[in-house]
Amino acid sequence: MFRIVFIFLxxxxxxxxxxxxxxxxxxxxxxxxxxxxxxxTNYVPRFINFSYWGIASYAGWGITLLIAIAGALVWGFAEKxxxxxxxxxxxxxxxxxxFRLALALIGYGVIKLFPVQxxxxxxxxxxxxxxxxxxxxxxxxxxxVASAHYEQTLGAIELLxxxxxxxxxxxxxxxxxxxxxxxxxxxxxxAYQLGDHVYSVYLLILAIFIVAYDVPRLxxxxxxxxxxxxxxxxxxxxxxxxxxxxxxxALLLFIVFYASLTYASYSKSKWPYADVPGLPGAYGxxxxxEFKINNTELPYSATDTTRWQDVVFEKWNVxxxxxxxxxxxxxAGPQIDYEADSLRDYESQGNGGRVFYRYSAKDSTIVxxxxxxxxxxxxxxxxxPDASTIIxxxxxxxxxxxxxxxxxxxxxxxLDKGRxxxxxxx
Amino acid sequence: xxxxxxxxxxxxxxxxxTAASGRPWTGWEKFLFRVAFIFFPLLIIPVDYTWYLKLFxxxxxxxxxxxxxxxxxxxxxxxxxxxxxxxxxxxxxxxxLLIALAGAAIWTLLVRKSKxxxxxxxxxxxxxxxxYRIAxxxxxxxxxxxxxxxxxxxxxxxxxxxFGDYNTYKIYWQVVGVSIWYEVVLGIVEILxxxxxxxxxxxxxxxxxxxxxxxxxxxxxxxxxGGVHVxxxxxxxxSLFVLIxxxxxxxxxxxxxxxxxxxxxxxxxxxxxQRVAFHSAKYVVIFVFTILFGILRxxxxxxxxxxxxxxxxxxxxxxxxxxxxxxxxNGKDLPYSPLDSVRWQNAxxxxxxxxxxxxxxPFSISLQNGTPNPKDVDRNYELAGIxxxxxxxxxxxxxxxxxxxxxxxxxxxxxxxxxPDAGKSSAKAKKKGKGQKGKKDDQKxxxxxxxxxxxxIILSGLNDHKDSxxxxxxxxxxxxxxxxxxxxxxxxxxxx
Numbered sequence: 038m039f040r041i042v043f044i045f046l047x048x049x050x051x052x053x054x055x056x057x058x059x060x061x062x063x064x065x066x067x068x069x070x071x072x073x074x075x076x077x078t079n080y081v082p083r084f085i086n087f088s089y090w091g092i093a094s095y096a097g098w099g100i101t102l103l104i105a106i107a108g109a110l111v112w113g114f115a116e117k118x119x120x121x122x123x124x125x126x127x128x129x130x131x132x133x134x135x136f137r138l139a140l141a142l143i144g145y146g147v148i149k150l151f152p153v154q155x156x157x158x159x160x161x162x163x164x165x166x167x168x169x170x171x172x173x174x175x176x177x178x179x180x181x182v183a184s185a186h187y188e189q190t191l192g193a194i195e196l197l198x199x200x201x202x203x204x205x206x207x208x209x210x211x212x213x214x215x216x217x218x219x220x221x222x223x224x225x226x227x228a229y230q231l232g233d234h235v236y237s238v239y240l241l242i243l244a245i246f247i248v249a250y251d252v253p254r255l256x257x258x259x260x261x262x263x264x265x266x267x268x269x270x271x272x273x274x275x276x277x278x279x280x281x282x283x284x285x286x287a288l289l290l291f292i293v294f295y296a297s298l299t300y301a302s303y304s305k306s307k308w309p310y311a312d313v314p315g316l317p318g319a320y321g322x323x324x325x326x327e328f329k330i331n332n333t334e335l336p337y338s339a340t341d342t343t344r345w346q347d348v349v350f351e352k353w354n355v356x357x358x359x360x361x362x363x364x365x366x367x368x369a370g371p372q373i374d375y376e377a378d379s380l381r382d383y384e385s386q387g388n389g390g391r392v393f394y395r396y397s398a399k400d401s402t403i404v405x406x407x408x409x410x411x412x413x414x415x416x417x418x419x420x421x422p423d424a425s426t427i428i429x430x431x432x433x434x435x436x437x438x439x440x441x442x443x444x445x446x447x448x449x450x451x452l453d454k455g456r457x458x459x460x461x462x463x
Numbered sequence: 464x465x466x467x468x469x470x471x472x473x474x475x476x477x478x479x480x481t482a483a484s485g486r487p488w489t490g491w492e493k494f495l496f497r498v499a500f501i502f503f504p505l506l507i508i509p510v511d512y513t514w515y516l517k518l519f520x521x522x523x524x525x526x527x528x529x530x531x532x533x534x535x536x537x538x539x540x541x542x543x544x545x546x547x548x549x550x551x552x553x554x555x556x557x558x559x560l561l562i563a564l565a566g567a568a569i570w571t572l573l574v575r576k577s578k579x580x581x582x583x584x585x586x587x588x589x590x591x592x593x594x595y596r597i598a599x600x601x602x603x604x605x606x607x608x609x610x611x612x613x614x615x616x617x618x619x620x621x622x623x624x625x626f627g628d629y630n631t632y633k634i635y636w637q638v639v640g641v642s643i644w645y646e647v648v649l650g651i652v653e654i655l656x657x658x659x660x661x662x663x664x665x666x667x668x669x670x671x672x673x674x675x676x677x678x679x680x681x682x683x684x685x686x687x688x689g690g691v692h693v694x695x696x697x698x699x700x701x702s703l704f705v706l707i708x709x710x711x712x713x714x715x716x717x718x719x720x721x722x723x724x725x726x727x728x729x730x731x732x733x734x735x736x737q738r739v740a741f742h743s744a745k746y747v748v749i750f751v752f753t754i755l756f757g758i759l760r761x762x763x764x765x766x767x768x769x770x771x772x773x774x775x776x777x778x779x780x781x782x783x784x785x786x787x788x789x790x791x792x793n794g795k796d797l798p799y800s801p802l803d804s805v806r807w808q809n810a811x812x813x814x815x816x817x818x819x820x821x822x823x824x825p826f827s828i829s830l831q832n833g834t835p836n837p838k839d840v841d842r843n844y845e846l847a848g849i850x851x852x853x854x855x856x857x858x859x860x861x862x863x864x865x866x867x868x869x870x871x872x873x874x875x876x877x878x879x880x881x882x883p884d885a886g887k888s889s890a891k892a893k894k895k896g897k898g899q900k901g902k903k904d905d906q907k908x909x910x911x912x913x914x915x916x917x918x919x920i921i922l923s924g925l926n927d928h929k930d931s932x933x934x935x936x937x938x939x940x941x942x943x944x945x946x947x948x949x950x951x952x953x954x955x956x957x958x959x
Contacts, residue, residue, distance in 0.1 A: 090950030163627025167617060168943035170626070172641060175945060179638035182631055187686035206718050217675050228645035230949045251717065258712055258725055259667040265712075267720045324801060337800045339786050339808060346801065363942075365956035368949050389944035389959070409956060450627040451850035452634075456688050456830040457544045462628075463825040463852035 039123055040109035041102075043130055046246065048101045049239060050137045052080045071148070071298035074291070075373050078144030081236040094235050128272050131247060135202045135212075138243045139288070141236075142199035142215060147296045148373065149192025151303040155180045156383075159310065161349045161357040163450060164322055165390035173370055174387030176229040182452065194218065196292075202247070203285055212247035219244055232370030309383035311353040316398055318424060319350040323443035330437050348443055349391075350427075354398075355384065356405070357391040364392060365409055382408055407434065415439075487580035496582050497570045500589055502563035503704065506556070506697060507596045509534050525759040528751065532603035535694050552693045556700075583728035590705060594660050594670075597701050599752040601673055602657035606760040608650030612835070614640035615772050618845045619784055620811040620819040622943055625851055630830065633848030635687035641945065652676060654753075660705070661749055663729075667709045674702035690832065770835050771844035773815035778860055778912075781812040781920060787820075789935035808852075810936050812920070817845060818856045818869065826854060829873050843872055856908070867922070869908040 052058065057080050148154040158178045162170075170178065180188060195218060201211025219241040226234040251268070258265035275281075302308050325345045328335050335344045339361060346359040366389040367382065385393035385408045394405035394415070401420060407413035417431035417439070425445035433439050454460045488496070509515065518530050536555045545551030607613040614636045621637065629637070639646050656676060659669025677698040684692040708727060716723045732738045764770065787807040790797045797806040804824040811819040816839060833844030839857060846855040855872040910924030918938035926932050942959045 158626060160627075164625050166623050166625055167629070167637070168622030168941070168945045171944050171947060171949060173949070175638055175641060178626060179634050182634055183683070183686035184631070185682065185686040187682055190682060206720065209717050213671075221679075224645060224648055228642035232949075254716060258716055258723060259709065260664045262664070262725050262727060264724045265716055265722065267716055267722050269720070336798060339799055363959050365958045366944055366947070368952055368955055368957055370949070387944075389947075448627075451630050451828060451848070452627045454630065454828075455548075456630050456632055456690075456848065457548050460630075460828045460830060460850075461825045462828060462850050463823060 039127065040112050041105045042246075043105075043126060044108045044112075045102055045105035046130065046134060046243070048105065049098070050133060050243075071153075071295060071302050072373050074295040074298060075144050075148065078140045079236075079373070081233075081239070089232075090230075095238075122273070124270065125273050128270060131208075131250065134243050134246055135208050136284075136288075138212070138215060138240060138247065139199040139202040141240050142195045142202070143292055143295065146192045146195030146199060147292070147299050149188050150196060150296070151299045152181075152188045152192075153299060153303050153308060154371075154373065155188055156309060157181050159349075159351055159384050160320070160322060161351065161355075161384060161391055161393070162388065163452065164347065164349055164357075164359065165388055169388065169390030171366065171368070171387035171389070172229040173231045176225065176231060177371060177387075191218075199292075203288065208247055209251045212244045215244040216241065216248055230370070307353055309381050310351070311355060311378045311381050311395070313354040313378055313397075315350055315352055315354050315356075315396075316403075316419075319421075319427065320352045321350060321445045322448055323348040323350070323427065324446050325441060326444045327440070327442035329440035332438070332440075343437075345441060347446075348441075351384075354396050355393060355408070356396060357385075357393045359391050364389060367409055385409060403429070488582065493582065494567055494571055496586060497567035498560075498563045499704065500582075500585060501566040501570075502559050503589060503593055503701070505559040505562060506536050506700075507534075507592060509536075525756075525763050528756055528759065529603065532599045532752070532756075535697075548688060548690065553696070555693075584730055587728055587730055590708075593701050594666060594705055595748060597670070597673055597698055597705070598657040598661045599748075599756075600657075601653050601660075601677070601698060602752055603756065603760075605650045605653030605655075605657060606757055608646045609654060609757075610761060610764045611640075611643045611646045611650070612764050612770055613650075614646055615770075615844060616640050616643060617945075618772070618811075618813055618817075619782070620813065620817075620845060620853060620855070621849060622945065623784060623809070623811065624849050624853070628849065628851035630828070630848030630850075631687040632689050632832075635683060635689055649676075658753060660702075661753075663727075666705060670702040670705040674699050674706070677702070771833050771842055773813075773817060773839035773842045773845075773857070775816045775839050777812055777814060777816045777818075777858075778914075778920075780917065781914075782814045783812060783918075783938045784941050785810045785812065785920065785936035785938050787934060788937045789933070791931075791933040793930050794933075807934060810934075813845070815839070816858050816860070817872065818858055818867070819845075819853050820856075822852050822854070824852050826850070826852065827873065840870055840872060846872055860912075865911055865913060867910045867912055869910065871906070 145154070155177050158181055162178055167175070194214060198211040198214035198218070201207040201214070219237060223234070223237045223241050225231060226237050254265050254268070257263055276284075306312050324347060328344050330343060335341055338344055339346075342360065342362045344360070346361065348359075349357045351357070367386045369382065369386050371383070371386070379395060385391075393408040395408055396403050396405045398404075398419065401418055403417050403419045405415040405417065413434035415431065415433040417429040420428045422428065427443040427445075428441070429443070430440045431438070449462045451460060451462050454462065514530075514534060518527065521527050521530060536559070543551055546554065617637050617640055626634075639649070652672070653676060656669050656672040659665040660673060661669075677695045681692050681695040681699060683689060684695060712723050712725050715721045730741075732741055786809055787799065790799075790806045792805060797803060799808070800806060800823075801808060802823050804822055807820045807822055809821050811817075813819070828848070828850050829843055829846045831843060831847050833842070833847035836842050843855075846853070856869040857872050858867040858869045860867055906927065908924060908926065910922045912923075913921045915921065920936045920938075922932070922934045922936065924932065944959065947957070947959070
């Protein structure tokens with residue numbers, strides 16, 4: 038039994054997937070971004086990919102388990118008499134797993150401590166109907182609007198449990214906190230299809246594995262209220278103190294370095310949104326006062342499938358349009374592995390209510406590219422007769438000529454109003 | 464007899480030197496105990512006589528139990544912003560602590576001649592009271608989620624509301640309502656935590672569970688203006704208090720790596736009647752607040768219908784989202800416009816008897832919790848914390864006459880389970896504005912309706928300003944991405 042668990046967990050823990058190394062060694066040391074370091078912490082053991090979802094997503098584990106059972110049998114035959122050093126192996130397995138788990142918690146803790154994992158919703162999100170989001174996006178947006186340092190606190194707790202896992206004696210406390218956090222994370226992953234169901238279950242298994250070591254002791258102490266024997270295990274071989282402290286210091290340095298990169302991104306960059314600024318002074322939501330297609334004016338309509346209903350200009354170079362049409366929804370889940378400005382798709386992912394365009398403006402020309410489809414390109418002349426009006430005219434992605442007059446709306450959001458004083462808004 | 468042999472080894476340790484609580488208490492320990500002995504009962508045992516009036520005036524046994532589980536200390540509500548929503552809401556804790564400190568000081572003076580060396584017995588009973596308070600409160604909380612009624616699934620009108628037109632507290636509840644089984648599991652965890660705290664062997668693990676879960680709830684309530692931060696913090700405080708005796712042992716065993724033989728004081732219960740009384744009281748309380756409470760809560764939920772959402776079915780087969788194809792005001796056709804403050808943009812018939820229409824006009828927003836209410840017209844969870852120019856109308860349909868009698872749902876509620884003071888203040892507000900506002904609140908609209916086809920409803924009648932309206936509604940089949948199962952697709956983009 039021990040041999041099975043030993044091989045199984047080792048196989049899952051030690052990165053055997055060459056993709057992982059491929060990614061790590063492609064990291065450029067001169068353009069280091071916190072996501073690169075996040076990737077170092079984020080090895081998801083899958084091995085084979087039958088399906089991303091459901092029970093099949095754990096298929097790689099099944100195979101690993103079979104290998105582990107086979108390996109354990111061979112191992113059993115290979116040794117003449119049962120070795121008595123399983124205690125030692127068990128110990129080293131726990132060491133590896135403690136640090137593996139700690140690394141994962143650092144990875145996720147830091148990006149919550151400096152809240153880049155779950156950012157505040159965009160203006161486009163505020164103008165999307167609740168039902169038009171995918172469940173994971175609703176979960177993220179809902180977490181993103183929390184105040185009182187809620188997300189940061191969760192990150193700090195993850196980080197704390199990671200640091201407690203570094204030390205043998207506090208590992209049980211760290212692992213217990215991790216179990217509590219991970220149970221909720223696993224549940225939320227299944228409830229909202231967040232997409233990390235394999236990884237979060239894996240981490241939960243690791244945390245339970247660490248806690249399990251102390252369960253008999255705790256059971257005696259707390260449940261039976263009788264004599265509880267402390268852990269008197271002494272590792273036979275131990276790393277030289279220099280190596281031990283070296284590893285711990287390296288890890289602490291890693292945390293500091295990773296945290297400062299994350300903080301730098303948090304404070305200087307808009308990631309996961311684009312960093313290229315939008316048209317100056319354009320930020321806001323616009324009513325589409327006038328809309329001509331091929332010189333035919335279309336009046337306001339809730340049912341027309343071509344007329345724009347409203348337009349949002351973000352602070353960066355993205356605008357989004359609401360049209361009464363079933364739009365393709367980007368089903369991709371939240372990921373922390375995209376970086377280039379033009380590839381930052383977080384805002385359009387999971388949003389089925391709006392069309393998102395990335396734009397580049399030069400002089401009076403603005404080129405719009407659909408974030409979900411590079412071939413959908415529009416080229417407009419833009420004019421701004423006054424601060425609150427924008428006029429676009431040109432050819433859209435379907436080669437129709439459009440003439441659109443946008444009026445900025447002064448909108449107050451209930452989301453910003455709190456509930457402490459009476460509120461009247463529309 | 465089996466229990467006796469089991470307990471023997473424990474008792475033999477009792478005389479041992481390791482028995483921590485066998486030794487005399489230090490002066491500080493005694494003083495702190497006196498503080499705790501006054502502080503916690505102040506938070507737990509109601510001293511407000513109106514609470515007792517309410518308790519004994521309720522009509523059902525369930526309401527009686529429910530009142531018992533939900534006491535929140537509040538000596539004098541501060542009517543400031545912080546007093547309701549912020550740090551000031553914890554004032555009752557501060558007041559209790561001051562009283563406890565003063566009381567403990569007097570107590571210490573009075574007993575300075577006493578030879579008493581410990582308070583083991585009193586400490587035991589204080590912990591019992593605290594544990595049971597945690598258990599009955601948290602189990603009642605848990606059942607609300609177990610029969611998922613605390614956070615209902617988003618209604619059609621709510622699905623159609625823009626994210627920015629939500630108040631944060633509604634977002635916090637709605638996201639849980641999106642996944643009903645997640646809510647049920649959260650409920651099970653709370654009930655489990657409560658049950659574990661009821662038994663002394665599992666008290667420690669239960670208290671850890673409760674402290675962890677309720678800390679999260681308390682912080683989230685502050686983060687989203689949920690409004691029950693003090694009440695949920697109370698459970699964290701009580702759980703931490705319950706954990707105190709275990710902490711030195713855990714520290715010794717795990718951190719310092721020393722063997723531990725725990726000893727906890729239990730009252731001797733030497734006489735038979737004491738044991739019988741003790742155990743029967745224990746199991747009656749457990750039965751009443753777990754099994755019986757669960758059954759009654761079920762009954763209240765599914766039969767009596769004490770709910771946040773209305774239960775009267777709406778017009779048969781009318782449920783859905785409607786475009787406003789035609790809108791006439793005093794006979795004059797108004798074209799669709801997102802800017803018009805009179806012309807409807809869309810309308811929703813809920814599964815229950817609520818009609819919602821949207822116009823471009825600011826409304827006063829219901830910022831209540833939308834707690835369960837006995838009457839449909841008062842069940843206002845659906846409009847709580849929701850903006851976007853929506854007006855929510857409760858209606859009674861008279862099928863013979865083809866009429867709807869409608870009433871604005873956005874009116875002060877007299878009963879708010881999560882915030883007992885809301886009723887009082889809104890009742891006051893009602894008295895104040897009795898002249899015109901009271902009348903306007905109760906104003907009823909009578910509209911004729913006809914249904915020429917399955918997906919079309921035509922409404923006509925007088926609106927609030929006595930202008931005649933004529934509205935043609937056409938149902939739109941909607942499929943919500945929120946209901947989309949991501950795992951069913953392999954491609955990256957899906958058009959519904």
